[in-house]
Amino acid sequence: MKILHWIWILIGLGACALPGLLHPRPRVHAAESRVTWSRQIAPIVYRHCAACHHPGGAGPFSLLRYQDARRRAPQMLDVTQSRFMPPWLPAPGYGDFADSRRLSDEDVDLIKRWVESGAPEGNPAEAPAPPHYDATWQMGKPDLILSVERPFTLRASGTDVFRNFVLPYPLAQTHFIRAMEVLPSTPQIVHHANVLIDRTASFRHQHRTNWRDGVPGMELEVDSGNTFAPDSHFLFWKPDTPVLVEAPGMPWRLDPGNDLILNMHLKPSGKPEIISAKIGLYFAEEPATKHPMLLQLDADSELDIPPGDRNFVVQDELKLPVDVEVLGVYPHAHYLGRVLEGWAMLPNGEKKWLIRIPNWDIDRQSVYRYRAPVLLPRGTVLHMRYVYDNSDDNIHNPHDPPVRVRAGNQSTDEMAHLWLQVLPVHVPRDGPDPRLLLEQAWMQHRLERRPGDYIALYNLASASAALGRYAEAATLYRRLLSAHPNDARAMNSLGAALERAGDNQGAEQAFTQAIALSPDTCDAGYNLAALEVKSSRFADAEHQFRDLLLHCAADAGIRSGLGVALQGEGNAAAAREEFQRALDLDPENFTALYHLGELAIESGQPEQAVDLLQAAAKDRPDDLDTREHLAMAFAQSGRAADALSQLRDAIRLSPADASLHALLSQVLAGSGELQQAIEEQNQALHLQPNDPDGWNNLGVLEARTGKTAAARSDFEHALRLAPDHAQARANLAHLPPA
Numbered sequence: 001m002k003i004l005h006w007i008w009i010l011i012g013l014g015a016c017a018l019p020g021l022l023h024p025r026p027r028v029h030a031a032e033s034r035v036t037w038s039r040q041i042a043p044i045v046y047r048h049c050a051a052c053h054h055p056g057g058a059g060p061f062s063l064l065r066y067q068d069a070r071r072r073a074p075q076m077l078d079v080t081q082s083r084f085m086p087p088w089l090p091a092p093g094y095g096d097f098a099d100s101r102r103l104s105d106e107d108v109d110l111i112k113r114w115v116e117s118g119a120p121e122g123n124p125a126e127a128p129a130p131p132h133y134d135a136t137w138q139m140g141k142p143d144l145i146l147s148v149e150r151p152f153t154l155r156a157s158g159t160d161v162f163r164n165f166v167l168p169y170p171l172a173q174t175h176f177i178r179a180m181e182v183l184p185s186t187p188q189i190v191h192h193a194n195v196l197i198d199r200t201a202s203f204r205h206q207h208r209t210n211w212r213d214g215v216p217g218m219e220l221e222v223d224s225g226n227t228f229a230p231d232s233h234f235l236f237w238k239p240d241t242p243v244l245v246e247a248p249g250m251p252w253r254l255d256p257g258n259d260l261i262l263n264m265h266l267k268p269s270g271k272p273e274i275i276s277a278k279i280g281l282y283f284a285e286e287p288a289t290k291h292p293m294l295l296q297l298d299a300d301s302e303l304d305i306p307p308g309d310r311n312f313v314v315q316d317e318l319k320l321p322v323d324v325e326v327l328g329v330y331p332h333a334h335y336l337g338r339v340l341e342g343w344a345m346l347p348n349g350e351k352k353w354l355i356r357i358p359n360w361d362i363d364r365q366s367v368y369r370y371r372a373p374v375l376l377p378r379g380t381v382l383h384m385r386y387v388y389d390n391s392d393d394n395i396h397n398p399h400d401p402p403v404r405v406r407a408g409n410q411s412t413d414e415m416a417h418l419w420l421q422v423l424p425v426h427v428p429r430d431g432p433d434p435r436l437l438l439e440q441a442w443m444q445h446r447l448e449r450r451p452g453d454y455i456a457l458y459n460l461a462s463a464s465a466a467l468g469r470y471a472e473a474a475t476l477y478r479r480l481l482s483a484h485p486n487d488a489r490a491m492n493s494l495g496a497a498l499e500r501a502g503d504n505q506g507a508e509q510a511f512t513q514a515i516a517l518s519p520d521t522c523d524a525g526y527n528l529a530a531l532e533v534k535s536s537r538f539a540d541a542e543h544q545f546r547d548l549l550l551h552c553a554a555d556a557g558i559r560s561g562l563g564v565a566l567q568g569e570g571n572a573a574a575a576r577e578e579f580q581r582a583l584d585l586d587p588e589n590f591t592a593l594y595h596l597g598e599l600a601i602e603s604g605q606p607e608q609a610v611d612l613l614q615a616a617a618k619d620r621p622d623d624l625d626t627r628e629h630l631a632m633a634f635a636q637s638g639r640a641a642d643a644l645s646q647l648r649d650a651i652r653l654s655p656a657d658a659s660l661h662a663l664l665s666q667v668l669a670g671s672g673e674l675q676q677a678i679e680e681q682n683q684a685l686h687l688q689p690n691d692p693d694g695w696n697n698l699g700v701l702e703a704r705t706g707k708t709a710a711a712r713s714d715f716e717h718a719l720r721l722a723p724d725h726a727q728a729r730a731n732l733a734h735l736p737p738a
């Protein structure tokens, strides 16, 4: 032993010609070169392997203790040399990922030297403490825990199972979620899981009888309802990254009535296993300030892979209508996928790789987040190119012998998806929601590829409507209806688009047809009644609202709508009752609060009006009518200062609103600020010069400040605009003669 050691030192110093250094240097060199578990290997294993290789983890054995690792040392050498471990699919140099598990060349080399020198332990005192894993929440107790209602029994053997569990969001308030952890009862059999937000509980409604037991299926579609709430986050769970923490400013939203769907990929273990799961949610203090969106490139419609073909290629591309930062990427294919590539061609001709997976393995799929956001200017074209191998050589091929494979929902079918999480940047202040522009570009592209794509056509029409292009939206809904004439929802949406485009008659026709197509749903009936209110057909509206109550009695919107119709018919008492019922159902119902406030002003109860209108304004701070009424209520209850500040806020929101200036003028006059009142009234008339009342009011103010000549000309101006304006005539008569 001693001799060997000495020889080694001698060889090591062969090139050194300075005898004086012979003694100090060898010792230092030896200590550095000896690779031990305690000093170099444990830190690598704890960082790169232990998340899966701990007792109860996703890996088949633990590597936490030296004895465990020594026993596996030759295997560790093999799997790190071949880069089979740690599992990491993206090729280096094709996207810089924050959570890269790939070992550095130095670490791979250290493991090699350690194994080849007999896997020594070294000094145990130098080893770091092993990481601690247990089956509890890693971030402490969550703010809300949702549980799978009925555990599911996974059979002992056979193919993988995909199971969807519905977890209704039980709270009555909206919350923003900054982190989520999934805690399966038996993590070893959960390969991965996706969490979907079902904004309308549509999946639960599709599976009314069996949702509590979990529903089989690999991919699912959920219905986001009538509001634009695009998927924005990858809620993808894997055993080694159980907590998903969102970036600052980017929590995701959960509203009352939403469901979470836990889509789990389960692997039979050899014995029957009972699986359930909990989802822990951590609330953010503040709502989201940044709104990312998930975009998908896909080539499913091209998938028709002949047996034996080992080089079947599909592609897709999408041109970006806005500047975005790409935050993450999730490539997805099934067992035949071999090479998966995504890249971006910038308008200046530069090619930026987003990801390249040279050797796809569905069992190792993952979401990849970029270390730094990848900026892509508008006009960039996103590309995906996937290569499939449907030959015997593909060890993952589920068919032996190979068969023709097309796109589909079974794991033995194929898929070609590339999901990107993008955050629009450089957004113009007054422009539309950039995600709508992305949605529009994406759906337009989908339609170009598949003109009959129902979802694309529907989403494109909705995006056009949301962008204020109502005529375009109506055309798209008509196109959709020509293929699906019995689609009540599209018919209702057509009505809404026509109404916004100013075609009330067409809207009414569409709403009526939608009601006939689906008499039990209340949307179209509500829209029709609201249209009748708008055109002052209050009796028709009342009738329509009462009909709706037969199906949707517990709907605050219908109750308050009925109230508005009754108010329009002059029946204030009955209206008040309906508004009150609406508030019993939903204390924040805006329509009820606003109209009750208005009625309180009319009946001389300004204090009550203040309370109601303040509540309404809290719900819609930008609604000018509410602020205007609130100001009136303040003024009537003698709170001139509150009225003034209310009106000044409103004018800040809408400086060109003549009636706000006119009202401000009146309140100022009421508190004796005549000069300012005249200025505001002049402002109002500047904005709306043909208002006889306005000229009359200005005349009164001028007269009160002794400017008789000016007052005279104001009253005469009012009379020129409206020759039978009685007040102006009387005021003119009262002026002292010129």
Ligand code: HEC
Residues within 6 Å of the ligand: 045, 048, 049, 050, 051, 052, 053, 058, 059, 060, 072, 075, 076, 079, 080, 085, 086, 087, 101, 103, 240
């Ligand atoms: C993301 C989880 C994960 C990480 C991280 C991970 N492993 Fe594994 N490891 C597994 C799984 C799962 C298996 C079982 C084989 C499979 O399914 O890929 C495995 C298998 C192995 C095997 C047995 C291979 C065989 O041929 O059966 C070795 C050895 C191994 N891992 C070593 C390591 C080492 C060393 C590291 C760190 C450098 C590491 N693993 C990191 C999950 C992981």
